[in-house]
Amino acid sequence: MKRIVSISLGSSSRDHRAEVEFCGEKLVVERIGTDGDLEKAIGLIKSLDGQVAAFGMGGIDLYLVAGEKRYVIRDAARIAKAARQTPIMDGSGLKNTLERRVVQYLAERLGVSLPEKRVLMVSAVDRFGMAEAFDAAGCRMVFGDLLFALGIPIPLRTLKGLRRIANAALPVITRLPFTMLYPTGSKQEENSPKYRAFFEEADIIAGDFLYIKKYMPPSLQGKIIVTNTVTAADLAELKRRGAAMLVTSTPEFGGRSFGTNVIEALLVSCSGKRPAELTEADYLELLDRLHFEPRVVRFG
Structure with missing residues (x-):
């Protein structure tokens, strides 16, 4: 069974694991928080590199955007470079x-x-x-x-x-x-x-x-x-x-909404393409094919 792992700088108290059916196959989706420890996040990615289908990078964005310009966050770039074999997504493509x-x-x-x-x-x-x-x-x-x-x-x-x-x-x-x-x-x-x-x-x-x-x-x-x-x-x-x-903006899996980094990792795994090959049109086609809709909770 394919495994998608999101390594997050966030609190480990928000960790979650779910088995989902996606693109006709069963996958394990997991979030591992490192409680703000950048070096621990890098170490986890290095230890799992090549053993999982895709990484999500949570609790941090690779880019911040202003109009047409993108700016790379230095700490995020360090985390992303730790993945040598397994594709890693921060959600910015999606x-x-x-x-x-x-x-x-x-x-x-x-x-x-x-x-x-x-x-x-x-x-x-x-x-x-x-x-x-x-x-x-x-x-x-x-x-x-x-x-x-x-x-x-x-x-x-x-x-x-x-x-x-x-x-x-x-x-x-x-x-x-x-x-x-x-x-x-x-x-x-x-x-x-x-x-x-x-x-x-x-x-x-x-x-x-x-x-x-x-x-x-x-x-x-x-x-x-x-x-x-x-x-x-x-x-x-x-x-x-x-x-x-x-x-x-993302649907519910196992009682919670995962971040866009996880959903992007799922879509890349499903597409069979490299992350750099996926265009906005590809993401739109995948989202429509999978009937992705926002999660709505009315509290009234």
């Missing part, structure tokens, strides 16, 4: 496609009227396709990249402003230790409400779930959450805080 589709799904399948909806994207440079899709739908945006990643109390409200700041800052930021930018290990389990007003005024809260989880206020009454990589415990917490609905 993320742009999936996360545009989830915005379309909100409007066309769930009947959410998006024009003038107030959307807080906790981070946009790791989900630029989603940011562009919400903006194109006529939403009133707040991009929280400066607020939540850097602790700078400046909300960005336009894609133009986001691109300008990102293109100036990302060449430097991507060379910093990743732990300075993003919660890893046990920090992923902490909740320290911050910039509460931006959460409270939003109709839709979108983006990376660990940023949402870390900074969300006690009440999410009536909010729509658009994110990914949630566990059963996360669902219970969102319900307790009064969220109206959760939409994840």
Whole structure:
């Protein structure tokens, strides 16, 4: 049985294993968290290299994006280089496609009227396709990249402003230790409400779930959450805080939504192609053939 393993910088408390049927064959999908230990992640990949069908690289992106420009995160490149034989995916090849589709799904399948909806994207440079899709739908945006990643109390409200700041800052930021930018290990389990007003005024809260989880206020009454990589415990917490609905860009496997790195690894394994050979059209064809749809949980 083929094995897909996601090695994550995230908390080991979120580890999960599921047997799934995909493209007509049974696969084992597994997530192994390293509690923020970069060297442990590299060591695990080296030890499993050549023994598994594909790796996912979780808890970190290989690239951050601003418009047409991509910036490589130095720590992520170190992790990716550890895989010599087995293909490794961080989800970036698929993320742009999936996360545009989830915005379309909100409007066309769930009947959410998006024009003038107030959307807080906790981070946009790791989900630029989603940011562009919400903006194109006529939403009133707040991009929280400066607020939540850097602790700078400046909300960005336009894609133009986001691109300008990102293109100036990302060449430097991507060379910093990743732990300075993003919660890893046990920090992923902490909740320290911050910039509460931006959460409270939003109709839709979108983006990376660990940023949402870390900074969300006690009440999410009536909010729509658009994110990914949630566990059963996360669902219970969102319900307790009064969220109206959760939409994840990937479907449910064994009671949780895996990250795009895992789904990309599954699709690469299914396609029979090398990752570099897969185009956006290939991903779209695979997603349609497999009837991939977002996961929707209504809490009402």
